[in-house]
Amino acid sequence: MRRRAEGLYDGEIADGWDIGGNANGGYAIALAARAMADAVGRPPLSLTAHYLSPGRPGPVEIDVDVLRSGRRMATVAATMRSPEADVLALLGTFADQTPGGPSAIDGTPPELPPIDECVLAAPPLESGFHHRVRSSLRPVDAGFRAGRPSGSAEIHGWFELPDDQPIDAFGLLMATDAFAPVVFNRSEFPVGWSPTLELTVHVRGVPAPGPLRCRFFSRFIENGMFDESGEIWDSAGALVAHSRQLALVPRG
Amino acid sequence: MRRRAEGLYDGEIADGWDIGGNANGGYAIALAARAMADAVGRPPLSLTAHYLSPGRPGPVEIDVDVLRSGRRMATVAATMRSPEADVLALLGTFADQTPGGPSAIDGTPPELPPIDECVLAAPPLESGFHHRVRSSLRPVDAGFRAGRPSGSAEIHGWFELPDDQPIDAFGLLMATDAFAPVVFNRSEFPVGWSPTLELTVHVRGVPAPGPLRCRFFSRFIENGMFDESGEIWDSAGALVAHSRQLALVPRG
Numbered sequence: 001m002r003r004r005a006e007g008l009y010d011g012e013i014a015d016g017w018d019i020g021g022n023a024n025g026g027y028a029i030a031l032a033a034r035a036m037a038d039a040v041g042r043p044p045l046s047l048t049a050h051y052l053s054p055g056r057p058g059p060v061e062i063d064v065d066v067l068r069s070g071r072r073m074a075t076v077a078a079t080m081r082s083p084e085a086d087v088l089a090l091l092g093t094f095a096d097q098t099p100g101g102p103s104a105i106d107g108t109p110p111e112l113p114p115i116d117e118c119v120l121a122a123p124p125l126e127s128g129f130h131h132r133v134r135s136s137l138r139p140v141d142a143g144f145r146a147g148r149p150s151g152s153a154e155i156h157g158w159f160e161l162p163d164d165q166p167i168d169a170f171g172l173l174m175a176t177d178a179f180a181p182v183v184f185n186r187s188e189f190p191v192g193w194s195p196t197l198e199l200t201v202h203v204r205g206v207p208a209p210g211p212l213r214c215r216f217f218s219r220f221i222e223n224g225m226f227d228e229s230g231e232i233w234d235s236a237g238a239l240v241a242h243s244r245q246l247a248l249v250p251r252g
Numbered sequence: 253m254r255r256r257a258e259g260l261y262d263g264e265i266a267d268g269w270d271i272g273g274n275a276n277g278g279y280a281i282a283l284a285a286r287a288m289a290d291a292v293g294r295p296p297l298s299l300t301a302h303y304l305s306p307g308r309p310g311p312v313e314i315d316v317d318v319l320r321s322g323r324r325m326a327t328v329a330a331t332m333r334s335p336e337a338d339v340l341a342l343l344g345t346f347a348d349q350t351p352g353g354p355s356a357i358d359g360t361p362p363e364l365p366p367i368d369e370c371v372l373a374a375p376p377l378e379s380g381f382h383h384r385v386r387s388s389l390r391p392v393d394a395g396f397r398a399g400r401p402s403g404s405a406e407i408h409g410w411f412e413l414p415d416d417q418p419i420d421a422f423g424l425l426m427a428t429d430a431f432a433p434v435v436f437n438r439s440e441f442p443v444g445w446s447p448t449l450e451l452t453v454h455v456r457g458v459p460a461p462g463p464l465r466c467r468f469f470s471r472f473i474e475n476g477m478f479d480e481s482g483e484i485w486d487s488a489g490a491l492v493a494h495s496r497q498l499a500l501v502p503r504g
Binding site for chain 2 (some may be wrong): 036046048050052053068073075077079086091092096097100102103105106107186188198199200204205218219220221222224225238241244246249
């Protein structure tokens, strides 16, 4: 990601960040967010992306519009474009985390088996997105891949970057879209294309080192759509990201 | 709201839609959403707003940018400006609801006392936002107004428009921001200004006639911020809107 001019950045959807030829959504969002963050000198705090068309490996341009830049918070809009089409529209508030103050957390990190007893989202030698990040599913949530959906619209698992790279706010954006759609675990739906319309991520903290515990679930499947909420917890037990998306149920 | 030119609308934050002089956020969002919907001929499906500055009664201009307009969905960005300052930045997907398909709902409408046993958010003869919409709180959730917070970061209540006006997608946008911040019911926080940074609403259905049952709650209060999730259920028991916001805890 390179700044070409005020508000204009060049990026590259790298080979190997795709799933079946389409760039992973979280990866594309993280790439755009880096340009937005560069323009205001702050990481993402709340970021919404709407998907306009699938991203393909190759060059992209990110058009960044700083709408407001205050002492603590900045509001930024952006569009990511490939030579063929607009890929993403984004709107977010960017700010550093300010730790402290009263805390009240209703929830706990998901209980997970050790990583080596979980099921890697893709075999380690395969190329593509799941070679670049490691998402490891709780075995009960991975049965959909063998035609045995759990029956519950949820997926729990671990998220890591290769070589123990630390995970920052941009890594958190990737984590929120690094697992399969939770509706794959409901037998009403085929395991097929399930396009996300919109994803919003609240970055709630700076992760402590170590793999992240992730919980994704849907509560409202109706009228051809479903919500998917995500909670990302760090190794110290803190909630560090909270995501929600609206997606279309797969039609097979 | 009147179209002045392609992509440019004139609106008016009417007197009486304010809370202490600032326009209610949901009202301002609904006003902007009407302009966005007019530009693409479809109601909001998923809409995100970031607050740039408080809206005051008076004229506003809404700048609408149609990013993509497909057969079924359209993606639209907008900015609402007053003569003094930018008020709101918005990004959304607009589409008609398409009822049908498999449905799986994990949740039920909140159990509420009859409306006349609930506590109106404002006395009926007062002017201002709560005179134009009727939000009626479950009594246990209204104690914060008398210095007796319930201790639980939640508020349940009824939402209606005056004179039994039907509630459409724009009414749903208003409903998601028509109650007090749920952290008022936690004794750690004063009842004071609690600015919303970002609100995202998923419109999930067309409400059946009658008052709406609303549930708002926060699960993650930390680092000076809190999430607030909202569920809006219609009189037939269907979930018709699902909101989430990120806000700053009040500092007194």
